[in-house]
Amino acid sequence: xxxxxxxxxxxxxxxxxxxxxxxxxxxxxxxxxxxxxxxxxxxxxxxxxxxxxxxxxxxxxxxxxxxxxxxxxxxxxxxxxxxxxxxxxxxxxxxxxxxxxxxxxxxxxxxxxxxxxxxxxxxxxxxxxxxxxxxxxxxxxxxxxxxxxxxxxxxxxxxxxxxxxxxxxxxxxxxxxxxxxxxxxxxxxxxxxxxxxxxxxxxxxxxxxxxxxxxxxxxxxxxxxxxxxxxxxxxxxxxxxxxxxxxxxxxxxxxxxxxxxxxxxxxxxxxxxxxxxxxxxxxxxxxxxxxxxxxxxxxxxxxxxxxxxxxxxxxxxxxxxxxxxxxxxxxxxxxxxxxxxxxxxxxxxxxxxxxxxxxxxxxxxxxxxxxxxxxxxxxxxxxxxxxxxxxxxxxxxxxxxxxxxxxxxxxxxxxxxxxxxxxxxxxxxxxxxxxxxxxxxxxxxxxxxxxxxxxxxxxxxxxxxxxxxxxxxxxxxxxxxxxxxxxxxxxxxxxxxxxxxxxxxxxxxxxxxxxxxxxxxxxxxxxxxxxxxxxxxxxxxxxxxxxxxxxxxxxxxxxxxxxxxxxxxxxxxxxxxxxxxxxxxxxxxxxxxxxxxxxxxxxxxxxxxxxxxxxxxxxxxxxxxxxxxxxxxxxxxxxxxxxxxxxxxxxxxxxxx
Numbered sequence: 187x188x189x190x191x192x193x194x195x196x197x198x199x200x201x202x203x204x205x206x207x208x209x210x211x212x213x214x215x216x217x218x219x220x221x222x223x224x225x226x227x228x229x230x231x232x233x234x235x236x237x238x239x240x241x242x243x244x245x246x247x248x249x250x251x252x253x254x255x256x257x258x259x260x261x262x263x264x265x266x267x268x269x270x271x272x273x274x275x276x277x278x279x280x281x282x283x284x285x286x287x288x289x290x291x292x293x294x295x296x297x298x299x300x301x302x303x304x305x306x307x308x309x310x311x312x313x314x315x316x317x318x319x320x321x322x323x324x325x326x327x328x329x330x331x332x333x334x335x336x337x338x339x340x341x342x343x344x345x346x347x348x349x350x351x352x353x354x355x356x357x358x359x360x361x362x363x364x365x366x367x368x369x370x371x372x373x374x375x376x377x378x379x380x381x382x383x384x385x386x387x388x389x390x391x392x393x394x395x396x397x398x399x400x401x402x403x404x405x406x407x408x409x410x411x412x413x414x415x416x417x418x419x420x421x422x423x424x425x426x427x428x429x430x431x432x433x434x435x436x437x438x439x440x441x442x443x444x445x446x447x448x449x450x451x452x453x454x455x456x457x458x459x460x461x462x463x464x465x466x467x468x469x470x471x472x473x474x475x476x477x478x479x480x481x482x483x484x485x486x487x488x489x490x491x492x493x494x495x496x497x498x499x500x501x502x503x504x505x506x507x508x509x510x511x512x513x514x515x516x517x518x519x520x521x522x523x524x525x526x527x528x529x530x531x532x533x534x535x536x537x538x539x540x541x542x543x544x545x546x547x548x549x550x551x552x553x554x555x556x557x558x559x560x561x562x563x564x565x566x567x568x569x570x571x572x573x574x575x576x577x578x579x580x581x582x583x584x585x586x587x588x589x590x591x592x593x594x595x596x597x598x599x600x601x602x603x604x605x606x607x608x609x610x611x612x613x614x615x616x617x618x619x620x621x622x623x624x625x626x627x628x629x630x631x632x633x634x635x636x637x638x639x640x641x642x643x644x645x646x647x648x649x650x651x652x653x654x655x656x657x658x659x660x661x662x663x664x665x666x667x668x669x670x671x672x673x674x675x676x677x678x679x680x681x682x683x684x685x686x687x688x689x690x691x692x693x694x695x696x697x698x699x700x701x702x703x704x705x706x707x708x709x710x711x712x713x714x715x716x717x718x719x720x721x722x723x724x725x726x727x728x729x730x731x732x733x734x735x736x737x738x739x740x741x742x743x744x745x746x747x748x749x750x751x752x753x754x755x756x757x758x759x760x761x762x763x764x765x766x767x768x769x770x771x772x773x774x775x776x777x778x779x780x781x782x783x784x785x786x787x788x789x790x791x792x793x794x795x796x797x798x799x800x801x802x803x804x805x806x807x808x809x810x811x812x813x814x815x816x817x818x819x820x821x822x823x824x825x826x827x828x829x830x831x832x833x834x835x836x837x838x839x840x841x842x843x
Contacts, residue, residue, distance in 0.1 A: 190314045197809045197822050201265025201315060202586075203494060204304045206774035207565060207595040215305050218344035223391045231346055232372060232388060232396040239402040241375040241383075241410065242368045247294040247333060251791035253379045254291055257420075258784040259299025259462025260339075260489035262315035267779045268492035270805040270831050272323035273820055275784055276363075280800060280833060288835070290786055290798060295376075296332050296365070297386070299462035300339030300422050302353075304493065307338075307345045312353065317362065319492075324363055326819040332365040335374050337386040339422045339463055347372055373399055375406055380793030380843060381415040383454075387442060389422045393432070395441040403445055413453025416481075416795070416843065419446070424461040424487045427502045430510075430529035430539075437516035439525035446526035450511060455481045457795070457841050459528065460785075462489035464769075465496040467548040467783060467799050469837060470507055477509060477540025482841065485528070485542055488785050490801065495778040497558065499551035500769030501669070505530040508539035546837040548801050549781045557778060558763035562756040564775040565592045592775050596752030602658055603689040603747030604740055609651035611693065613644045621647070626697035634694060641690045658682050666762075668771050677767070681758050688750050696739055780804050783836065793843035802831040 191200070205211060225231070247253065256275055261268050274280060280290040303311035336354040338347050354367050373388040385403065387395060395403070411417070421442075425432050434440045439447075449456055470485045485507060489496070497503070509528040517523040531539070547554075568587055588594065613623045623640060624632060645652050662685070663678030759772035783801030790796065808825035824830055 190310060192314060192318065194811070194821065196265075196314075196318075197811075198265030198269040198319065199806075199808050201268075201319070202590065203264030203267075203777040203779065205590055205592045205777070206305070206494075207592040208590060209594055209598055211305050215344070218306050219340070219391065222343050222346050225346055226343075226390050226392060230390065230392075230396050232390060233398045235371045235398060237370065239371065239375075239406070241377050241406060242333075242335065244295055244333065244376045244384075245379045248379050248789075249294070253295075253789040254293035255295035255297060255378075255787050256293045256784060257297045257299060257460065257488065257787065258491040260301045260465050260493040261298070261491040262301070262303035262311065262319070263493040264777065264779050265315070265319060266805045266807055266809075267782050268315065268319045269323055269809070269822065270802065271491050271782050271784060272320045274800065274802075274831070274833055276320070276324050278325065280786070282834060283832070290788075290800070293786065294332055296334045296363075297384070297420065298334065298336035298354075299420065299460075299489070299491075300337050301341045301462065301489075301493065302336075302350070304341055305344075307342045307347070307349045309349055312349045317353075320363060322819075322821040324819060332363060334362060334365040334367050335369055335376060335384075335386060336367075337374070337388055337420060337422055338372055338390075340391055343391050371399075373403075375403070377410075379789050381412070382789055382793070382795065383411060383415060383417045384420060385417060386420040387422065389442075393423075393425075393440075395445065397441070400441040400445060404448060407445070407448055407452055407454070411449065411452055411454050415454050416457045416841070417449055417454050418458045418460060419456060421459060421461040423463040424459075424485070426459065426485050426507050426528045426530070427464070427487075427505075428529050430508055430531050431527045432529060434525065434527075437514060437518060437522065439514060439517070439522055443525035443527065444521065447511060447524035450479075450526065451524065455479075455483070456526075457481060457483045458486060459484070460486045460488070462487070462491070464503065465489040465493045466498050466503075466554075466781065467546070467801065467836065468498055468503055469545045469547075469799075469839065470542040471545050471839075472509065472540050472542045477538075478511075479540060484545075484839065484841065486785070486797075488783075488799065490548070490781065490783040492782060494774055494776065495549075495554075495557070495781055496773055497551075497554040497763060497766075497769050498547040498549060499554045499766055500763075501766040502530065503769065504544070504551065504766070507531075507542040509542070510539045545839070546799070548783065548799060548836045549803075553781075555764060557776065558772070559760050560778075561760035561763055561772060561776055562753065564756050564759065564777075565596050565752040566756075567592075567777075593752075595775075596748040596755070597744070599685070599751030599755070600744035600746070600748030602654065602661075603685070603692065603751060604743045606651060606654045606658065606686065606689045607693045607743060608740070609648050609654050610641065610644050610690075612651070613647045614640075618647070623647075632698075634691075637694050638690060641693075655686055658685055665771050666768065668769075669767050673767060677758075677762065681754075684754060685751060688754065689747065692743055692746050692750070696742060779807075783833075795841040795843075797837075797839050797841075798835050799837035800833055801836040802833050804829070805831055 258275055278292055282288055303315045338350045342350045353362050355369055374386045376384040378384055432440060434443060446456060464487050467490050468487045472483055474480060474482045508531045512525050512527055514523055514525060615625055659682040662682035663674045666678035667674030762768040763772040780803050782805055783799055786798045786800055788796045806824045806828040808828050809822040810825040812821055812823050
């Protein structure tokens with residue numbers, strides 16, 4: 187974690203987005219994820235809940251024969267985006283230019299889809315990136331007391347949901363927004379008006395429900411959900427972007443698949459599967475009657491609440507989705523026999539499966555694909571969105587940008603370049619002349635092809651050099667493995683070889699044209715080094731100049747390696763993202779703060795569900811203290827010269843009762 191400043195002294199634009207390629211952030215995220223996963227494997231915190239589990243009755247929150255509620259997910263990243271979305275969600279009514287007839291009042295029920303703070307879920311991240319942004323955005327005349335329901339995502343689990351538990355489970359102090367938080371577990375069920383139900387599920391880091399969660403939900407479905415009623419399933423991740431079946435083994439369905447099958451067997455209608463986790467908006471729908479079901483339903487991903495943008499043109503997002511109710515003949519017991527499978531397929535024309543058609547994406551795939559090219563310089567861009575002139579004027583901001591930004595990743599690459607060269611260059615000395623190797627001073631008469639052959643040969647003479655090159659190979663393949671082992675190998679290996687090529691080339695160029703060997707040999711060793719002061723100085727220079735030459739050469743190698751390695755990684759990210767791969771790993775360094783939004787729902791007097799995706803393409807980049815002292819809230823408003831966010835309805839749909 188960086189040096190966080192809290193309170194009024196840290197406006198939104200000073201709360202920089204998380205630099206996901208900062209080595210410290212990567213190390214911390216990996217450490218916390220492994221630690222929590224290890225705890226869950228041995229003692230799943232979800233199974234420690236006790237007492238009766240009851241559905242929350244939200245029907246009393248309806249006003250004027252209409253029930254409004256909001257859904258926001260993936261909020262606590264950069265302050266500009268988080269604060270902009272929070273202001274819009276908490277405003278009594280959404281002002282929409284050109285849509286005077288459309289009234290969209292704020293809902294009294296606020297549903298949070300997880301990932302409240304990044305990169306982890308510690309108390310300081312929650313305060314810095316989540317609590318203070320929402321508290322500052324709360325209107326002064328906030329008369330209607332809200333009810334908040336929430337589920338955790340993977341980043342909320344990085345501290346074993348300790349912070350999530352304190353904020354949303356048994357929060358008797360009503361700490362968050364002075365709102366009512368009625369849930370007693372990390373998952374919930376809410377009874378909505380006109381026979382609608384909202385199930386909020388918790389997967390922890392295991393990709394499925396735990397046994398206790400499944401059993402209490404199963405009992406509630408059997409006793410309270412009636413045939414013909416409509417169900418919304420809120421998931422912590424859009425599992426439908428994974429291959430059909432979600433890797434469940436034959437004979438042993440996942441518990442959430444069995445829960446969906448139980449709902450259908452009960453006569454309920456699963457009308458919407460809703461999730462955040464992917465930081466964009468995508469809606470896909472299936473028509474009534476398709477796949478043997480007498481209702482239409484939607485798959486909706488809406489993780490646009492404040493985190494960096496994920497592409498909508500990525501393959502796993504745009505690939506065809508299908509659904510089927512499967513009877514597993516390999517199941518040993520009846521409770522394992524039926525499962526609902528939803529996911530991507532390679533053959534979208536499969537007739538017996540229920541098909542989903544893409545209806546809306548925000549941003550649209552063309553805009554998303556265009557943003558991919560910006561990745562070429564992503565590892566060098568300012569972490570806080572500041573212009574380089576502003577960084578140079580403020581040494582503290584410049585230092586913070588380096589230490590807390592992505593620029594440490596190219597620097598790490600430069601160090602790896604240096605380590606690869608240093609370990610490999612051992613054999614380029616007179617000691618290995620018998621093996622065909624030459625000292626760097628001889629490179630002036632050696633062509634590049636001959637040098638490269640010697641360089642590859644040197645890899646097998648120095649085990650340490652081989653290990654450093656192997657580490658670089660593993661790093662490139664691990665980043666590319668997001669889309670599977672095949673993509674990891676086919677793109678990661680050439681990418682790693684390119685970095686090895688650059689490292690060798692830099693060494694050859696510096697050795698041939700750097701003239702460092704001339705500096706190292708410019709002073710001959712005196713015959714009698716202790717004879718007088720001049721001889722002692724000459725002796726000192728004779729022994730120190732080679733060290734100085736080596737340090738200068740190493741420093742130049744690190745700097746040039748950081749520049750070339752960072753640009754190579756950036757171009758690789760741009761190309762892969764453009765082709766629809768590495769949607770997370772290639773877009774996270776871009777840290778794009780635009781295309782943010784949330785969902786506002788209304789259940790009307792006839793029981794129809796109307797959904798509105800409210801989005802803004804850009805968010806303000808500078809804020810100032812509210813000059814209206816009487817208003818007091820919101821605490822910060824757009825600074826002079828900053829355009830206010832232009833909110834609009836990006837998507838509108840209806841699921842009829």
